Amino acid sequence: MSTHKTGTLPSAKQSAFQKFKNEYFWRYLIITCGLFIILLTLGIGFFLVVKGSGTFTEFHHSVWEFLFSSDWSPMDSTTESGGGVGAAIYIFGSISTCTLALLFVAPFSITSAILMTEIAPNSGTKIFQPAIEIFVGIPSVVYGWIGLTVLVPFIKHLFHPKMGGYSVLAASIVLAVMIFPTITTVAADAIRSVSSDYRKAAYGMGSTRWQVIYKVIIPAATPGILTGVILGLARAFGEALAVAMVIGKTRAFPANILSPTNNLTAAIASDMGNSATGGEQNMALWTMALLLFIISIFFIFLIHIISGKEKKKHA
Amino acid sequence: MTDIHAKEQTNIKFTVESLNLFYGDFQALNDINLTIEKNEITALIGPSGCGKSTFLKTLNRMNDLEPNVTINGNIYLDSVDVNKDMDAIELRKRVSMVFQQPNPFPKSVYDNVAYGPRINGIRKKTQLDEIVERSLKQAAIWDEVKDRLHKSALGLSGGQQQRLCIARTLALEPEVILMDEPTSALDPISTMKIEDLASELKKNYTIVIVTHNMQQASRISDKTAFFLLGNLVEFDTTITLFSQPSDKRTEEYITGRFG
Structure with a gap:
């Protein structure tokens, strides 16, 4: 582009500047x-590692205690220490709600994806896809609010649990609805x-539409579908607000899904603001944040392994 | 269907009568009449866009899968009207298709060939093993893949993939095999192998092959149909059509003056 002017402008400096501007x-x-x-990503990771390892280095708790003990009684002060930092209840709470959410939503998501792509591709792209995209844009507080005002009373009404409708079930259902669009769009x-x-x-050999879907398309799309499932799971693990509103925030292992x-x-969101910076509780909450970070990295790693393996297999 | 078509002449596999096909308002096939005989190779030739592939697809109703296609006229398979009195799924099991691009499924060699028998409800492993081996042998690819039956079919070369696709079709034991330019994506040696294979297969099957390669048509086919702009210009034995074409347009095409 600059060559137009270089003919009339002998100055090398000018053309170097032009070159810099246009290209570099x-x-x-x-x-x-x-x-x-x-x-930024590395920075966040580094920051979490530094902050989150305080529980083990500064306060001398063991990783074993943090992961598997349910004794959560950290001191909320910068001068005292020696409380328990067992996060097992929180960890179990996250794992159980996410697993249940996934069990609820995966069949719906995958069948919806099949519906909108294979069975009704026209209305699928015109109606279904935009409807699902709207789902993604709804703020999580709205999901939580609906859970709180509709789902929790409904569960209470239906099963009459001792502690009201706040439950693992309510949290799982809210999470399931929240991750539905993620899994569905990626799978589609x-x-x-x-x-x-x-x-x-497949059609040329006399397959029915169901056989084409079930025996050819789904197997070929499996890595992508799994990627969607893992992305949904990662989102479910990271969701705080909506879950906090319906899970009941009770520090005990759930006796059952009710x-x-x-x-x-939910624990990080509700306790972090009130804890003394640098104290035992504060540090333990950082460690929980680090754990969430590690889990999400693990999920992303898993996605890469699945897609990489598939590429290799058919290379 | 009716007595008129239940002729004594049992050699006829397909009878096509006054077939017209429209894509929306565009007429892609114009009053096609021809018969396809059993245990012969019928080649369909003509320049791009002449309707030869479209015609091929009507024989097993693959055009049902495309939107805005309307058909009138009749196609009879063994005297039964394929559009009125036959289920498309059943039809495609009897009249199966091999495509231009080799398209094995992203599954193992074995699972590719076993696909057809499995959708027909065959579950027994010994029976499947037998069908897979027989089909691969018929498609002249057994020796090349017998040690890698359980590896992905996508690791095979293009020519091997195409013969695998033919084996996959043979496993269904169809009556007719439709081939839509099966060698146009292949190298000359692979092409030669597929041609030899087609000549071998016509003993047991009826083959209809679309090709834009006139040498190929003259090498392997018994009858040749020349299509132009949606019309069937000439249909005759391959020898006659290539040596003494009766239509001037056929002559111009086969001598390479257009197309």
């Missing part, structure tokens, strides 16, 4: 932005990207 400026700007994002994309050559081949309990995110 944007390139370096983009590199800087990219590097900044990487640095995976199904759409299955080569139409496979469809043609009992209240607590989880990692």
Whole structure:
């Protein structure tokens, strides 16, 4: 582009500046932005490791105690220590609600994805897809509010549990609704990207539509569907507000799915602001945050393994 | 269906009468009449867009899968009207298709070939093993894949994949095999293997092959149909069509003056 002017402008300096402006400026700007994002992620990780390891280095608790003890009685002061930092109840609360949510929602999500891509592709893209995208945009407090005002009383009315409707069940259902769009859209994309050559081949041999879906398309789309499931799970693990509103925030292992309990995110959200900075409780909450970070990294790692393995298999 | 079509002449597999096909308002096939005989290879030739592939798809109703297609006229398979008196799924099991791009499923070699028998309800392993081996042998690819039956079919070369697709079709034991430019994505040696295979298979099957390669049509087919702009210009034995074409357009096409 700058060559138009170099004919009339003999100055080498000018053309070097032009070259910089036209070519290198944007390139370096983009590199800087990219590097900044990487640095930010690494920074968050580093920060969490530094803060979260205090429980083990400064207060000398064992990792075993943190993960498997249910004695949660950390001292909320910068001068005292020696309380218990067992986060097992919170960890169990997170795992149980997320697992149940996944069990509830996975069949719905996968069948919805099949419906909108294979069975009714026209209304699927015109109605279903936008409807699901709206789901994603609803703030989590709204989900929590509906859970609190509709679901919790409904569970109370239906089962008459001792502690009211606040329960693992209520939290799981709210989470299930929240992760439904994530899993559905990713699974639908995976199904759409299955080569139409496979469809043609299967139909060309006299397969019924169900056989094409069940025996050809779903197996071919499985890695993508699994990716959706894991992304949904990661979102469920990280959700704090909506869960906090319906889980009952009771520090006890749930006796059954109708009992209240607590989880990692709800505990961090409600206690972090009130704890003395640098105290035992504060540190233990940081450790819980670090644990959440490690879990989400693990999920992302899992997605890479699944998609990488699939690529290798068919290379 | 009616007595008129239940002719004594049992050699006829397909009878096509006054077939018209429209994509929306566009007429892609114009009053096609022809018969396809058993245990022969019928080649469909013509320039791109002439309707030869479209015609091929009507024979096992693959065009049902496309939107806005309307058909009139009749296609009889063994005297039964395929559009009126036959289920498309049953039809495609009897008249199966091999495509231009080799399209094995992302499954193992074994599972690809066993796909057809399995959708027909065959579950017994010994029976499946037998069908898989027989089909792969018929498709002349057994020796190349027998040691890697349980590895992904996508690791095979293009030519091997296409022969695997033919084996997958043979496992269904169809009566007719439709091939839509099966060698256009392959190298010359693979092409030769597929051609030899087709010539071998016609002993037991009826084959209809679309090709844009006139040498291929003349090498392997018994009858050739020349399509142009949705019309069937000429249909005759391959020898006659290539040596003494009766239509001027056929002559111009086969001598390479257009297309």
